[in-house]
Amino acid sequence: MATLTFIEKKCYVCNAVGRFGEGGFLMFSPPVGLDGHPSNLTPLFTAIHICPHCFYASPDISEGNEIIASIVKDERYQAIAGNGTIHELVRKYIAWALIQNRIGNDCEAARTMLYATWLSEQYGQVSATSQCRRRAITLMNSCLTQGGNFEMTRGKELLAIADLYRREQMFDEALALCEDTLAKHTLSEDDEFLLRYEEKLIRNHNSLYATIAEAEKNF
Numbered sequence: 001m002a003t004l005t006f007i008e009k010k011c012y013v014c015n016a017v018g019r020f021g022e023g024g025f026l027m028f029s030p031p032v033g034l035d036g037h038p039s040n041l042t043p044l045f046t047a048i049h050i051c052p053h054c055f056y057a058s059p060d061i062s063e064g065n066e067i068i069a070s071i072v073k074d075e076r077y078q079a080i081a082g083n084g085t086i087h088e089l090v091r092k093y094i095a096w097a098l099i100q101n102r103i104g105n106d107c108e109a110a111r112t113m114l115y116a117t118w119l120s121e122q123y124g125q126v127s128a129t130s131q132c133r134r135r136a137i138t139l140m141n142s143c144l145t146q147g148g149n150f151e152m153t154r155g156k157e158l159l160a161i162a163d164l165y166r167r168e169q170m171f172d173e174a175l176a177l178c179e180d181t182l183a184k185h186t187l188s189e190d191d192e193f194l195l196r197y198e199e200k201l202i203r204n205h206n207s208l209y210a211t212i213a214e215a216e217k218n219f
C-alpha cells in the first residue's frame with residue numbers, strides 16, 4: 001500500500017505555509033461508469049491542493065502568476081472556493097476548474113469539473129452534484145466546440161456528456177446528442193455499443209447511475 005507523504009508548500013497567493021499530501025501523477029483505474037467514472041477516486045484526493053487561508057486551489061499552490069492571483073482574490077471565486085457547505089475535496093476541484101475557465105482553458109476546466117461531479121456524488125452532495133454536472137456539460141461542450149478534447153476517445157467524450165444530461169433528466173438534450181453522435185461519427189465498436197445502451201436508458205427516462213458492466217450484462 002502506498003504511503004502518503006506530506007510536503008511543505010508556501011501559497012503563491014497569500015504566502016501562508018502549509019503541509020499537503022503529495023499528489024503525483026494522476027492515474028485512474030479503468031472506467032466503470034458510462035461517464036468515465038473510475039472504480040476508485042482515491043487518486044483525486046491529493047492531486048489538487050487548496051490553501052486554507054485564501055482558498056487558492058491548484059495542483060501546486062506554490063506556483064502561480066499575477067492573473068491567477070487576481071482571479072483568486074475576486075469575490076466570485078472566494079464565494080465558491082470558500083463555500084464551507086461543499087466538501088473540501090469537491091470544492092477544490094470546482095475552484096481549479098473556475099481558474100482554468102477564467103484563463104481560457106476550458107478543456108482542463110471540463111476535465112476538472114467532471115472530477116468534481118464524481119467526488120460530489122460520492123460524498124452525497126445532491127445539490128452540488130447537480131450544479132457540478134450542469135457546469136461540466138457547459139465546459140465539455142465549450143472544449144469540444146473549440147476543437148479540443150478532455151482526454152477520452154471522441155465517442156467516450158460525447159457519451160460522457162450524454163450521460164451527464166441523462167443524470168440531470170435532460171432527456172431531450174441527451175437523446176439528440178446520442179442520435180447525432182451515432183449518425184455522424186465514426187465510432188469504435190465499444191463506443192457504439194455503449195452509446196446505444198445510453199440511448200436505451202434515455203428512452204426509458206432512466207436517470208440512475210449506470211455502469212459499463214451493466215451495459216454488457218443487460219444489453
Ligand SMILES: [Zn+2]
Binds near residue numbers: 013051054
Ligand atoms: Zn493562500
